[in-house]
Amino acid sequence: MEGPIEFDVLGYVEPNKQVEVCKLLEKNSDKSRFSVRKEVLSSVKENKLVSIAVGLGWNEVQSLVQNTPIGFISLKIVESTYWVSKEMSYCDSHSLYFSSSKNCPVCTKWYVNTNSDKQKVKVL
Numbered sequence: 757m758e759g760p761i762e763f764d765v766l767g768y769v770e771p772n773k774q775v776e777v778c779k780l781l782e783k784n785s786d787k788s789r790f791s792v793r794k795e796v797l798s799s800v801k802e803n804k805l806v807s808i809a810v811g812l813g814w815n816e817v818q819s820l821v822q823n824t825p826i827g828f829i830s831l832k833i834v835e836s837t838y839w840v841s842k843e844m845s846y847c848d849s850h851s852l853y854f855s856s857s858k859n860c861p862v863c864t865k866w867y868v869n870t871n872s873d874k875q876k877v878k879v880l
């Protein structure tokens with residue numbers, strides 16, 4: 757059986773905060789400076805989501821959402837390894853996108869609560 761669900765957090769980049777966002781993403785991911793810049797630029801130009809943090813527990817998601825990192829707007833919480841799309845299910849109570857073959861992992865209590873080892877984003 758599949759283990760408890762972890763979460764990723766995605767967001768849109770504020771157009772005038774690209775430099776701050778690039779710095780944060782470079783610090784918090786293994787991606788190269790070039791691919792981070794490309795991603796941030798296309799987020800701004802094409803209104804695309806970028807990944808802010810991956811493999812978080814629900815507690816870490818809450819603190820990230822309550823202290824949105826500088827330069828990001830309208831954060832989205834999604835079941836880890838998935839991406840926000842029309843095919844995903846959405847739970848209103850938890851503002852969470854999850855795979856449509858399941859029920860909301862938080863409602864059904866099948867999720868990781870704290871995953872501090874894996875926490876990638878230090879809240880600024």
Ligand SMILES: [Zn+2]
Pocket residue numbers: 847848849850852860861862863864
């Ligand atoms: Zn729910």
